[in-house]
Amino acid sequence: MSKPLKIAVLGFWHVHAGDYARQTEQHPGTELVAVWDDDPTLGQPGADRFGVPFAPDLEALLSRDDLDGVIITTATDVHRDLMVQAANARKHIFTEKLLAPTVTEATEIIAAADENGVKLVVSLPRLAHGYTRAIRDVIDSGELGQLTYGRIRLSHDGAVPRDGTEGWLPQRFFDPKAAIGGALTDLGCHPVYLLQQFLGADPETVSATYRSVAGRGLEDNAVVTVGYRDQKIGVIEAGFASRNPFTIEIFGTDGSLTYTDAGNVLRVAGPASGGEERQVPVPEHGKDPFGQWVDHITDGTRADDNLARAVELTRLVEAANQAAAEGRTIAYEAPTR
Template identity: 85%
Template sequence: MSKPLKIAVLGFWHVHAKDYARQTQEHPGTELVAVWDDDLALGEAGAEQFGVPFTADLEALLGRDDLDGVVISTATNAHRDLMVRAAKAGKHIFTEKVLAPTVTEAEEIIAAADDNGVKLVVSLPRLAHGYTQAIRDVIGAGGLGRLTYGRVRLSHDGAVPRDGNEGWLPQRFFDRETAIGGALTDLGCHPVYLIQLFLGADPETVSATYRSVNGRGLEDNAVVTAGYRDQKIGVIEAGFASRNPFTIEIFGTDGSLTYTETGNVLRVSGPAFGGEDQQLPVPDHGNDPFAQWVDHITNDTRADDNLARAVELTRMVAAANESAAQGRTIPYSASDGV
């Protein structure tokens, strides 16, 4: 790359916006040149922190000939309109998950990107983590036998009151109109796309139970169960109300696998592994989604797998939210969101 790509951050609504701004400054192939936000306070604070200009004029920013791409980390309900607008302006797009509230909107975003030659990547970072590849290798080798059950849990204590405060997670994460959903729609995306990777993205049914431990407006404690036609069960757990080790469990007719981030430990058991519990090595992480985005822009390639998984992630989140709202198990295939 002869010179860095010039990138603007659009929106500091999401807590990861600062991480992406930092990545933009640290990656040798990108340069952070501007910040926009429809919330002036958030945008101006972000621009000041990273030492770049703030603009309130989105049309002028997207019209800049020297701007190559945008990082979009606005409220979830703004994704579709903003991304389609950026795509039509010819700006490459890196975005926080979920891609959109509904599958229809997600597909409209992808179509706009394709129609305008824009490279679009959604941040699904745990797909590139070393333990994910190691687990895929174990499953692919067949040592677990026929898979019967998978469970992924991810939580933090962002909604738990501390020292007189309601929690470190901003209240905007509990606004139904802008956030679309709570713990499942945000943090739960990671367990969703991992269960889809390990067990498949085509369950027959989805059942969701949401609870609000701290009463901040949306669920901060969520469990989603996916039932598959071949009788597998996938369990997706997410929460803002407790800090637990990130864990993965995969069971089959011939063996079992567990992973915990505490110590980065991956264990397997079963006849294929000598009949005893074994600890397997966990490789280093691969390129993160931001680096993948830069590579796709540089090499003029499309993020086929990332975009397909982003659509199915949206489908599952929408189905879970629908199930929780209706208080019943729902068919998965027709779900599109609300």
């Protein structure tokens, strides 16, 4: 690359905005040049933190000829309008999950990107992690037999009051309009797209139970159950109210596997070890989504798999939120193939 891509961060609403700004500084192919936020109390400190100008005028920022791309870390409810605006300005887009509140909006964003030749990537980082590839290899080997059950849990304690504070996760994450949903819609995205990777993205039914331990306005404790036509069951657990090891469990008719990030340990029990449990090596992580985005821009390629998975993630989160709101199991509207 002859010169780095010039990138602006749009929105310091999300807690990962600073992480992506730092990645932009550290990647040899990118340069952070500006920060915008419709709330200067968020945007100005973000700009000051990274030593770049705060741009109060979004239209003027997007009209800059020297701006190549944007990182969008605003509230989820404005993703559609902001990304379509950026796409129409022909700025490449990297965004925090969730891509959009609804599948309709997600497909509108992707269409706008495609129409303008914009490279769009959604941050789904755990798909590139070593344990994901190792688990996929075990499943593909057939050692587990017919899959019957999968469970993935991810949680942190961001909603729990500590030392006189309401918790380290900002209250804006519990705003029903801006955040769309709580623990499931934010942190729960990771278990959702991983379960879809391992068990499939075409369940028959979805049910959900949401609870609020800290009482901050949205769920901080969530369980989603999906049922498949071949009788598999998948369970997605997400929380802002407990600190537990990240855990994956997959069971089949012939074997089982468990993974925990406590020690980065993957264990498999199946025919290859006489039914006894054995530890399976976990490879290094692959290239992260930000690096993939830069490659798609420089190579002129489309992130086909990433975008397909981002839409299916949106589809299941949308269905889970509906199931929880209505207090019933709903039929899942799988994509038309």
